[in-house]
Structure formats: structure tokens, C-alpha cells
Amino acid sequence: MIVERLDENPVLKPKRNHLWEAQAVFNGCPVKKGENILLLYRALSLPYYHALSNARLSLSSIGIARSKDGVHFAGRRRFIFPEYSWERFGCEDPRVTKFNHSYYIFYTALSTWPPTSEGIKVGLAISKDLKRVNEKHPVTPFNAKAMALFPQRIGGKIYAILTVHTDRPPVKVCLAAFDKEEDIWSESYWQVWYKDFEKYALPLQRRPEDFLEVGAPPLRTKDGWLLLHSYIQGYLSEDKETLFGVEAVLLDLEDPFKILARSELPLLIPEEYYERIGLVPNVVFPSGALVRRGRLYIYYGAADTTCCVASVYCDCSVPKRIPLFSRSKSTLGRARQLSMPVLYIFRAGFILYIGRCQRITLQCLVMLRVETDFTLTTARQSQFILPEKNLNRRAVRIPG
Numbered sequence: 001m002i003v004e005r006l007d008e009n010p011v012l013k014p015k016r017n018h019l020w021e022a023q024a025v026f027n028g029c030p031v032k033k034g035e036n037i038l039l040l041y042r043a044l045s046l047p048y049y050h051a052l053s054n055a056r057l058s059l060s061s062i063g064i065a066r067s068k069d070g071v072h073f074a075g076r077r078r079f080i081f082p083e084y085s086w087e088r089f090g091c092e093d094p095r096v097t098k099f100n101h102s103y104y105i106f107y108t109a110l111s112t113w114p115p116t117s118e119g120i121k122v123g124l125a126i127s128k129d130l131k132r133v134n135e136k137h138p139v140t141p142f143n144a145k146a147m148a149l150f151p152q153r154i155g156g157k158i159y160a161i162l163t164v165h166t167d168r169p170p171v172k173v174c175l176a177a178f179d180k181e182e183d184i185w186s187e188s189y190w191q192v193w194y195k196d197f198e199k200y201a202l203p204l205q206r207r208p209e210d211f212l213e214v215g216a217p218p219l220r221t222k223d224g225w226l227l228l229h230s231y232i233q234g235y236l237s238e239d240k241e242t243l244f245g246v247e248a249v250l251l252d253l254e255d256p257f258k259i260l261a262r263s264e265l266p267l268l269i270p271e272e273y274y275e276r277i278g279l280v281p282n283v284v285f286p287s288g289a290l291v292r293r294g295r296l297y298i299y300y301g302a303a304d305t306t307c308c309v310a311s312v313y314c315d316c317s318v319p320k321r322i323p324l325f326s327r328s329k330s331t332l333g334r335a336r337q338l339s340m341p342v343l344y345i346f347r348a349g350f351i352l353y354i355g356r357c358q359r360i361t362l363q364c365l366v367m368l369r370v371e372t373d374f375t376l377t378t379a380r381q382s383q384f385i386l387p388e389k390n391l392n393r394r395a396v397r398i399p400g
Helices: 181-185 187-195 329-333
Strands: 024-033 036-044 048-050 055-057 060-067 073-080 091-099 102-110 120-127 135-138 144-149 158-164 172-178 211-214 219-221 224-233 243-251 259-262 284-292 295-302 306-313 342-345 350-356 363-372 375-385
Touching: 024 091, 036 073, 036 091, 036 284, 060 091, 060 102, 091 144, 091 284, 102 144, 135 181, 144 211, 158 181, 158 211, 172 181, 172 211, 219 284, 224 284, 243 284
Parallel strands: 024 284, 024 306, 120 144
Antiparallel strands: 024 036, 024 295, 036 060, 048 055, 060 073, 091 102, 102 120, 120 135, 144 158, 158 172, 211 224, 219 224, 224 243, 243 259, 284 295, 295 306, 342 350, 350 363, 363 375
8 A cells, every 4th residue: 555645745834924824724624516626724823912811822713725636725715713602712623524515514612721621622614605604503512523424314314423532531433423413513412422422432542542533524435434533652651652643444334333444554654844843743633535536635734734635546445354454573473373364564565364274284365455455456366375584575475
């Protein structure tokens, strides 16, 4: 699998002559509208005196820009900004989904300064045409961020995914189902849901010291809902190095609580200068995605300063009968003793599929070429001896 950053990165930079977006523009979320691609993004102003906080601060609002190709943007303007008490100190990190002829834009709404967990919640703006905001609603009465709507009903229900307790760990990525659109911002609905919110959580966290957050709104593929999310290794640990990464999970089309496949290694980590240098160094944060001409375009924030894009070949499918795992080198060395299939991702962009053979002493390995983490194409099937010590060597084919 090769995830390629666009040469044009960063595709959106701060604009010094716009006070409201002069310090940073990041975490962009694209949406198609006719022949155009519109990008909603978080914009951070230059510091100024804020009367309500009696302090000097940088205020976040949400900008919008248009493009023909999803890379070169024009017509930047401020679109969503603080108006009500529940969002008075900032509107951050939009995630937009077109649903039932309207655009649902979820964002982080700040009501306290300095920020506290009680004042960091989800807000919603609804627009008919992305020219103006028609409605605004506070959504969660509890600490949450990173909410996004599925683009169609599932089993007659409206589904959303959100990150609960982002500022009161342990964090949980959860699903919520609604009968009607008004339930999305119904306080009574959320009070009942919140009592048992952990039973709606997806088991995505691998270690208690790690942190995760919903990234792009779910994309429908022929084999499942593709969800890109942020996974931060060691974020909650005091003695481990923090590593921001972009990961992915595939959810069942009819039952999104069922995980069909997931990445165990990051698709992206901070490497380029614009990801390692900025307001918050060494950050890549997925915030949107779309599929165009056979490629998946991943929109992400870099160093909390600019908007960037990476892409990968994708027909957005995964063989349903092949479980997607990644294993450590020690696990791979013991693979002969495993009865279940194992996938190991090699740096060269290939996967070894290790399964039981009829012959006791050998494993039957299928060499799979990786187009994306979710597209595996069989290249050849044969018998191999698995190299025990040096995993950089190729597997050796047994003649006959």
C-alpha cells in the first residue's frame, strides 16, 4: 500500500489579510456539491482581546472554500462562527455530511474559557445550500467531539458516530441511532443514551495509554462503511513518546457495530516538514475524505496549522473472508503454530497470508498485493518457507 501525499501540500494555508484565519487553517472536511468540491475547515484568528473572557485569545470559526479538483481552492469566506452562549468561545473541526437534501455540519462548540471538559461539546449547523446556515443546535449535553452523520439510513434509522469524553478520559468512539432528524439535537434523547453510552462504543483502542478520535465522516463502500480515524499512541502516558497516526476501520453496511476489518498500523504519521513544524508540531489528524476517479483522498490537518491531502488507489472493497491483522515480528515467527490466518504487512507493499496447509511442516502462503489497506488482490498462490530470523528477506518458494 502506498499512501501518497499531494505535491501541492499544504493545499490551504493561513491568509494573513483575513484576521479570522490568519494564524491557522486546518482539519478540512470536503463535500461534493454539483461539479464543485467545497471544503469546510477550522480557521484560527490572530490573538485579540475577547471581552467575554476578559483575556487575549485566538478564536476558532469555520471557513468554507470551493474547488473544481479538490486541491486548488478559492472563494474563502467565514461560514460558521460563535453566536450563542453554548459556542461563544469557538467553533472547531467541522464534519459535513449531505443527508436528506441538507448539509449537516457537526463541530466542536466551546462555551467556557479557559476550556474545560464541561464546556467542550458538539454543536450542529444545518444548511440547505452551503451558502448560509439555516439552523443551529447544541447537540450533546456532555463532553464530546468529532461527531459525523452517516449519509443514509441504516435499517430505517439515522446513524451518527461521535467521540465521547475526549477531555475526560477514557475516551470512547460510539454510535448513536435516531428515528427522526429532530432526535439528533434532543436533550432528552441524549440523557437516556448517555446513561449507558459505553455499550454503544466500538472496541478500537488497543492500549489504555492510547487516544483516538473520529476523523472523516463514514464513506459507503460496496463492502462496508469506511471510517478514517485518528489514533495517537502513548497520548495518555507520561513516559512514552506520543505518535499521531491516521488509521482506518471497515464497518458492516447493515450493522455498523460489527467491525469487518481494521488497520493495525498507521496509514500516515508526521514526516513532512509541514506536519512536523507548526502551532502543534508532529501532528497529522484526519478530518475528511472522498473518492474520485478510483482514488481515496484523505484530507488532514498538519501540525494544527494547514490543510493537506494524501491519496491512495482504492476501489473501496475488501475480501470479506480475509481477516485483516498485522502481527509483530515475534508473532510472525510463530505463525506455523497458529490455526487462524494471519496477515503481515511488509514495507515493500506486500502482505503474506499465512494459513494451514495439508502438509504438516509447511504453511500455505498467498502473496497478496496491497492496493490499499482495504483492497487486496491475489497475485499468486504457492508454498513457501517462512524466514524465521530476517524478515527483510523474501520468503523462499519450495519447488514442485
